[in-house]
Amino acid sequence: MAERKVCLSGSGLTKIYGFGRTRTVAVDHVDFNFYEGEVISIVGESGSGKTTLAKMLLGLTSTTEGEIYFQGQRRDISTQRKKLEYWKNIQAIFQDPFSSYNIFNKIDAVLLDCINMRGGHGFPRAKKVEMMTEACSFVNLKFEELTNKYPFELSGGQMQRLMIARIFLLMPKILIADEPTSMIDACSRATILDMLMGLRDEIGMTIIFITHDIGLAYYVSDSVYIMEKGKFVEYGTADEVILNPKEPYTKRLINDVPKIYEEWDLSTV
Amino acid sequence: MGKVLLEVRELTTRYITRFGESVYAVDHVSLKVEEGKSLGIAGESGCGKSTLALSLMGYYFAPLHYMSGEIIVDGHNISGMNPDDVRKAILGKEIAYIPQAAMNALNPTQKIIHFVEDVIRAHDPSADKKAIYERACKLFETVGLPPQVLEKYPVELSGGMKQRTVIAVSVLLSPKVLIADEPSSALDVTSQKMVIKMIRQLLHDGLVGSLIFITHELPLLYNVTDDIMVMYAGQIVEKGAAREAVFDPLHPYSKGLMGSIIVPEEGLREVKLTAIPGVPPNLKNPPSGCRFAERCKYVQPECIVNAVGLRSTEGGRVYRCIFSEKELREAYRNG
Ligand SMILES: Nc1ncnc2c1ncn2[C@@H]1O[C@H](COP(=O)(O)OP(=O)(O)O)[C@@H](O)[C@H]1O
Ligand SMILES: Nc1ncnc2c1ncn2[C@@H]1O[C@H](COP(=O)(O)OP(=O)(O)O)[C@@H](O)[C@H]1O
Ligand SMILES: [Mg+2]
Ligand SMILES: [Mg+2]
Numbered sequence: 045m046a047e048r049k050v051c052l053s054g055s056g057l058t059k060i061y062g063f064g065r066t067r068t069v070a071v072d073h074v075d076f077n078f079y080e081g082e083v084i085s086i087v088g089e090s091g092s093g094k095t096t097l098a099k100m101l102l103g104l105t106s107t108t109e110g111e112i113y114f115q116g117q118r119r120d121i122s123t124q125r126k127k128l129e130y131w132k133n134i135q136a137i138f139q140d141p142f143s144s145y146n147i148f149n150k151i152d153a154v155l156l157d158c159i160n161m162r163g164g165h166g167f168p169r170a171k172k173v174e175m176m177t178e179a180c181s182f183v184n185l186k187f188e189e190l191t192n193k194y195p196f197e198l199s200g201g202q203m204q205r206l207m208i209a210r211i212f213l214l215m216p217k218i219l220i221a222d223e224p225t226s227m228i229d230a231c232s233r234a235t236i237l238d239m240l241m242g243l244r245d246e247i248g249m250t251i252i253f254i255t256h257d258i259g260l261a262y263y264v265s266d267s268v269y270i271m272e273k274g275k276f277v278e279y280g281t282a283d284e285v286i287l288n289p290k291e292p293y294t295k296r297l298i299n300d301v302p303k304i305y306e307e308w309d310l311s312t313v
Numbered sequence: 314m315g316k317v318l319l320e321v322r323e324l325t326t327r328y329i330t331r332f333g334e335s336v337y338a339v340d341h342v343s344l345k346v347e348e349g350k351s352l353g354i355a356g357e358s359g360c361g362k363s364t365l366a367l368s369l370m371g372y373y374f375a376p377l378h379y380m381s382g383e384i385i386v387d388g389h390n391i392s393g394m395n396p397d398d399v400r401k402a403i404l405g406k407e408i409a410y411i412p413q414a415a416m417n418a419l420n421p422t423q424k425i426i427h428f429v430e431d432v433i434r435a436h437d438p439s440a441d442k443k444a445i446y447e448r449a450c451k452l453f454e455t456v457g458l459p460p461q462v463l464e465k466y467p468v469e470l471s472g473g474m475k476q477r478t479v480i481a482v483s484v485l486l487s488p489k490v491l492i493a494d495e496p497s498s499a500l501d502v503t504s505q506k507m508v509i510k511m512i513r514q515l516l517h518d519g520l521v522g523s524l525i526f527i528t529h530e531l532p533l534l535y536n537v538t539d540d541i542m543v544m545y546a547g548q549i550v551e552k553g554a555a556r557e558a559v560f561d562p563l564h565p566y567s568k569g570l571m572g573s574i575i576v577p578e579e580g581l582r583e584v585k586l587t588a589i590p591g592v593p594p595n596l597k598n599p600p601s602g603c604r605f606a607e608r609c610k611y612v613q614p615e616c617i618v619n620a621v622g623l624r625s626t627e628g629g630r631v632y633r634c635i636f637s638e639k640e641l642r643e644a645y646r647n648g
Contacts, residue, residue, distance in 0.1 A: 089501040184590070199592065229357040229529050234573045234588035256501065259577040263586070286577050298577050300502035302509075302532040304559060305578045310510045313503060 072274035088271035324382035353538035473504025
């Protein structure tokens, strides 16, 4: 196995919302090393702090304590310019794709923005169209049918694919996918997963996959981190964590998912 | 064979939108549910599962319209019944329906006991408060819910507790059929398991006569219901025992669905999930041939031209395809 290179790490990372009676420790001193080119899953129940962690990694919310290191350097997003520079490297797909778009922007504008962000302002129109067409065909969408449409005219699955087309154009080093398939059907789920994994192979991206679905985490990831009440309670390779869980919380998550090959034991609740 | 509590024959219903367009959401659906038994309805979103639920209760409020077919609830034919009468005579008592996201639709300013009173008084206007309270307490205890919940407001309950409360309140009148539409989809796995355990107990203890459970999550259905019916674009494409539907699907669409199952069990990582390419047809203008033809790996020229009927196997399974059981199995073996 080639040497694994850390691309994103955190130490003592903490987020506290509110104060006094409304004080919530959403993320509680987590430490991690995420390696380049891997798929890392973060699994936990709702409210365990997954989205808050994602937002800190993305620089969308401040950290209360702790540090984030990107490619070995302390992350610095103290100015707007540095932030934009950082966002060339790290991008996200969220659970509800509809929340991620400016509803007044047509779809070609959404994709055009991505090209511009990567320094394609000056490209001739034909070149831009070619890039957008390629991105759409990567996710099985037809660019000609999308131009002039607004994002809300698409179905949930189409929207999520459009999000992936954006990532195809943006080519970030790291993608954070926060519950990207939880709003879509089981049978479209496989398509979305295939596309994400295809993208990883295509541009060698690291994927941080956030999910409440431990089966999904098992299927897609190299490493799995289990999050309970803001803390990482267990981590390891997917096989270690899912087939040989050590923590009671991990065991419960696994036990409580409906099974088809083994007996699903209802007596535990 | 047990007593048939619900029988639906060739039920066809549609939405008529404000623009006069028709959406053919339920097309010639037949099903039967016997006492003590459960039927699961699977299929991707938009295939007509929720519409079928409303339709088979006779709940025809615009824009939903009854077209043809029969609905027989415990021996009584209710097809063509006025929907207001359905609401009075059928809902809650004969058939209890838990709509999708019901738990988030509870009026936040009312205590749980208030919903209980609503349900009971809808069928017995003279019922007194004390009797209602005692009846609710008894049921809550049976299903493992603390009776204190009755005095709480919806916001004071966690998601899982709220959903179990909604279910308990829905079955106060011991309905012959309980229809649960995606009752656990929004919950964490542990709460989901508690909901499932409770629903199975209701059926097992005879607190509901029979169960129809709707979800697109197959592993869940597999663990809850005796039979599974797979719907595609408003039609039944396959119906049979749960085990067969999951481990030996016949219709190419069911085959695709089963191939997308994800469970945290050994071996999953070696399996390649099958994705079904494409999207379902628009139900405003469904294709005249097989509705799945456009996405089907095994499509033949005649599939596109002619409507495809349901056929039955010797083992009592039903599916909609031009190919025989043997031909399908062979096709699947060859990939
Ligand atoms: N903007 C916010 N203000 C206050 N509390 C928040 C905010 N966002 C999340 N929380 C709280 O932080 C905790 C973790 O939430 P979240 O990160 O969304 O978890 P998850 O994504 O795992 O469901 C929860 O208790 C949630 O209520
Ligand atoms: N009120 C309505 N008016 C018009 N069409 C509707 C209405 N409700 C649902 N539909 C359409 O009917 C079809 C079936 O919907 P539904 O029964 O909700 O499917 P499912 O429950 O399987 O997701 C879909 O094409 C949907 O767009
Ligand atoms: Mg979240
Ligand atoms: Mg529905």
